[in-house]
Amino acid sequence: MIRLQKYISECGIASRRKAEELITNGKVSVNGKIVKELGTKINESDAVVVNGKLLKKDVKKYYLLYKPREVISSSKDEKGRKTVVNLIKTTDRIYPIGRLDYDTTGIILLTNDGELSNLLTHPSHNVEKEYLAKVKGFFKKEDANKLSDGVILNGKKTKKALFKMDRYDKKSDSSYVKVIITEGRNHQVKDMFALLGYEVLKLKRERYAFLNLSGLKSGEYRQLTIKEVKQLYSLK
């Protein structure tokens, strides 16, 4: 049960005060009956009509997508390119939490929950993001140490991270490097490698906090469980 004025304001059509005014002015009905009483409690399944319009509560949705290459991490693209939102079958107004580059693949979360999105993308929030990067040439141990300790990027030192050689592929003369960062600056991984002269040939995000891509193929997605959403909210 929820107070009628609270319900109306949570639907986003009016502030709590304005909602109270609407009620006392007889503009609100519940299940077909005008309700003028301010304390009235309703169920979320009740039909609440304000000024002749049925309210729909914005149900919070959370998706985990395995982003393919050549898809843009926003809700709209002025160049008409495919977006991560286009890949998810929903009419809800969802948007990605953070970004992956057009040519980066891997895990990305989408939601219509602004509170969670703000929380996870706030710079003080140290959400671990793990990548597998394929870089041109042999990735030297001393460079791994430098990048892990932090380098000056756009005038500001990067936070402690992990850059670790996974394997070197002699045939293509390239290295696969595991990267774990907690910041989310634009193009951060590529720019950090570039600073030491490495070109990133491929980049895949394999983990976001405790979430990974298990069970999903490129382009596939699933909804998060309530437990996972709670866990994201409780991350420090």
Ligand code: URA
């Ligand atoms: N760092 C990058 O450079 N690109 C991404 O897409 C994500 C992190």
